[in-house]
Amino acid sequence: DAMVIQNPRYQVTQFGKPVTLSCSQTLNHNVMYWYQQKSSQAPKLLFHYYDKDFNNEADTPDNFQSRRPNTSFCFLDIRSPGLGDAAMYLCATSRRLSTDTQYFGPGTRLTVL
Amino acid sequence: RKEVEQDPGPFNVPEGATVAFNCTYSNSASQSFFWYRQDCRKEPKLLMSVYSSGNEDGRFTAQLNRASQYISLLIRDSKLSDSATYLCVVNHGNNNDMRFGAGTRLTVKP
DSSP, X not given: OOSEEEEOSEEEEOTTOOEEEEEEESSOOSEEEEEEEOTTSOOEEEEEEETTEEEEOTTOXXXXXXXXXXXXXXXXXXXXXXXXXXXXXXXXXXSSSSSSOOEEXXXXXXXXX | OOSEEEOOOOEEEETTXXXXXXXXXXXXXXXXXXXXXXXXXXXXXEEEEOOTTOEEETTEEEEEETTTTEEEEEEOSOOGGGOEEEEEEEEOSSSOXXXXXXXXXXXXXX
């Protein structure tokens, strides 16, 4: 059974048109992460939530926002997607920060036209 | 210096070969270390955690060298199914965020 679910798996949007990616988990983990991964590159952490506490990486553009309305769900909002935002977006969860295994969802591949 | 740096690869090895990957990290305060495996166009999945004393899981052995700030992964008796990208992951230390290496691609050939 899937433990970290991401929808949609593939998303196509137009340049500048807002898009929302969703992630849900059945693990009841405290921490949820959003990563951006471009081809042949490492996953890059955008931000994470520890419970309701939001932690933004210093170099994450303002164009990227996130919401976590409850333990199970977390959303990634891209306000005005640019061509450079085309990537795989990975959601991950862990029980705690730092020392715990992260469980990844299958990712959403975003295409920007 | 990158926070986490891995062997560039790709590694192309025959079935049955032994192959080793290294990963160096810049933050001496890092405490947690992992190897993840990522198949083509799939999500990363935990392969193994890396403990101070080193650890072994079947054909896979992980080692940590704190003095030189690197971790290693050894794969013995390579299988075709081991073909994947292997990601080194290190906790950042100060804010407890994880940092990923760019990955080392392994192809095991018949």
